[in-house]
Amino acid sequence: MTNYIAALVDELYQLGVREAVISPGSRSTPLSVLFCEYGFQVYVGIDERSAGFFALGIAKEKERPVVLVCSSGSAVAHYFPAIVEAKHSHVPLIVLTADRPPELRQVGAPQTIDQIKFYHDYAKYFEELALPEEREGMYRYVRGVMRKAYVSSLDQGYGVAHINIPLREPLSPDLDGVDFTAGRLDYPFAWKTGEKGLTMDSSVFQDKKGIIICGGDPYADYHREVLELAERLKAPLLADPLANFRNDDHPLIMDCYDAFLKSDAVKVELKPEFIIHFGQTPVSKRLQNFTAMHQDVLYFQVNDYFQYRDPSLSISRYLVASPKAFARSVKVHNTDDGYSGRWQHYQARMRRRLNLAQDEEELFEGKLVQKLQDSLPEGSRLFVANSMAIRDVDYFLEARRQRIKVLGNRGANGIDGTVSTALGVATSGHPTVLLTGDLAFFHDLNGLLIGKNHGLNLIIVLLNNNGGAIFKYLPQSENKYFELLFMTPHGMDFSGLKTLYDLTYYEPVDYESFAQNFQEALTLSGVKVLNVKIDARLSKELHDRLTNLD
Numbered sequence: 001m002t003n004y005i006a007a008l009v010d011e012l013y014q015l016g017v018r019e020a021v022i023s024p025g026s027r028s029t030p031l032s033v034l035f036c037e038y039g040f041q042v043y044v045g046i047d048e049r050s051a052g053f054f055a056l057g058i059a060k061e062k063e064r065p066v067v068l069v070c071s072s073g074s075a076v077a078h079y080f081p082a083i084v085e086a087k088h089s090h091v092p093l094i095v096l097t098a099d100r101p102p103e104l105r106q107v108g109a110p111q112t113i114d115q116i117k118f119y120h121d122y123a124k125y126f127e128e129l130a131l132p133e134e135r136e137g138m139y140r141y142v143r144g145v146m147r148k149a150y151v152s153s154l155d156q157g158y159g160v161a162h163i164n165i166p167l168r169e170p171l172s173p174d175l176d177g178v179d180f181t182a183g184r185l186d187y188p189f190a191w192k193t194g195e196k197g198l199t200m201d202s203s204v205f206q207d208k209k210g211i212i213i214c215g216g217d218p219y220a221d222y223h224r225e226v227l228e229l230a231e232r233l234k235a236p237l238l239a240d241p242l243a244n245f246r247n248d249d250h251p252l253i254m255d256c257y258d259a260f261l262k263s264d265a266v267k268v269e270l271k272p273e274f275i276i277h278f279g280q281t282p283v284s285k286r287l288q289n290f291t292a293m294h295q296d297v298l299y300f301q302v303n304d305y306f307q308y309r310d311p312s313l314s315i316s317r318y319l320v321a322s323p324k325a326f327a328r329s330v331k332v333h334n335t336d337d338g339y340s341g342r343w344q345h346y347q348a349r350m351r352r353r354l355n356l357a358q359d360e361e362e363l364f365e366g367k368l369v370q371k372l373q374d375s376l377p378e379g380s381r382l383f384v385a386n387s388m389a390i391r392d393v394d395y396f397l398e399a400r401r402q403r404i405k406v407l408g409n410r411g412a413n414g415i416d417g418t419v420s421t422a423l424g425v426a427t428s429g430h431p432t433v434l435l436t437g438d439l440a441f442f443h444d445l446n447g448l449l450i451g452k453n454h455g456l457n458l459i460i461v462l463l464n465n466n467g468g469a470i471f472k473y474l475p476q477s478e479n480k481y482f483e484l485l486f487m488t489p490h491g492m493d494f495s496g497l498k499t500l501y502d503l504t505y506y507e508p509v510d511y512e513s514f515a516q517n518f519q520e521a522l523t524l525s526g527v528k529v530l531n532v533k534i535d536a537r538l539s540k541e542l543h544d545r546l547t548n549l550d
């Protein structure tokens, strides 16, 4: 527990917090002792109500967040008046409340109340910490939580961040063995907003190898500026399918990195010195593994507002700034040192391999995505369901000069609401296609009624592998209950939808009939379903073969 809490304390100091106002108690022992040991300016207030207002006064004067630390139970409640004032007068506070571990909750343990989201909307940010664990990943995790608390207390109007901290006995930290550097990144996290973000010293990019990651963003208005930035920096631009950078065949645009970053040797060879990330967390899990592997890299995230997206626990700089303005503000021009060429080499090799899908005669998702890309009219919307559909688009939708918009629900990555969201997109009047697996489709069959009642035009390409085939790629595939609990085959005959929802229904049996049905569907109004039956076993084999470097 000692170094976990030490990392928390150190991170707050690195961020610029200097004062901690502590009220006495047992459960908060590791926090209070380690704030003292670190050398924070510690003040002690016995009554938490006064302590809260005292911290408020410091924060008003210093214009930086002040930490409050208290024990569990009613102590937490006494901060409330100061927190109310902090919310209404916009003063930054970081409130750390110690709590009992889960096994001591709701069992009549002393000094135990429900502290979860205790301050309701009076706190701008709440998070419950995990119980302390002494390992590197957890040190980085706890530092990440402190960053979110710190930035939340300052971003878009100052206010209160509340972190509830469960702690298990023994509670005394080991002061002989404490290491405050546990989990530190090579570059301490820094956060800049507005003007400051745009006037940062961009020489950090000068003559450095870097990559630009563009995650999904349905409202992105910065394609040109970011591509020009990539050109100036000679940085490969890793384009998530939902980022819509794949409407261009620019040589710096990478569109199949998920496949070639499978190789550890390639991950090592392509190590960058900086990363600039716009948009959401990319679909690619391997890209996350890549950033997690290179945590000593200067990793910038740039967004209009603070939304910490760091599942690989490696971000070192957060800039709250418009991506467009930020991209323009970086004036550095790098010379080509061959780094982007290495990416282009793997990109070309991988794309050649993925294109072998075109030789397949059996119906396979990869080739269907390629066929779909060839057939989508200009201006189309392609709404892609979660699970394998979005992964197949990530692999097989190549960057080319085209004007289509790819959308998906990657906020919570659910397989729910897929049909309804696609129908919502279709109200735009643009040709709209939904690419979905069968479980995601089934999950939202009800949604079809809105399409019928409102006369909406939507083509649904149903990749029907009779269940949740994504689980074939996961360790669950070895489980003896695999079919029952994960694959969940349903054997449903979707042709009944024809009469149920008065829609047009096709069952293409090969690529030729798929192309014909699709072309016809483009000319018809209403909802059209192309139920493409796929052999999940063969598909897995093809994925394994085609999405690996030869």
Ligand SMILES: Cc1ncc(C[n+]2csc(CCOP(=O)(O)OP(=O)(O)O)c2C)c(N)n1
Residues within 6 Å of the ligand: 385, 386, 387, 388, 389, 413, 414, 415, 416, 436, 437, 438, 439, 440, 441, 465, 467, 468, 469, 470, 471
């Ligand atoms: C609402 C919701 N429930 C459960 C899940 C977990 N889940 C993720 S993928 C998946 C299977 C999806 O199957 P399908 O849509 O047929 O696509 P496939 O895996 O076959 O490509 C499930 C159940 C989820 N993401 N969202």
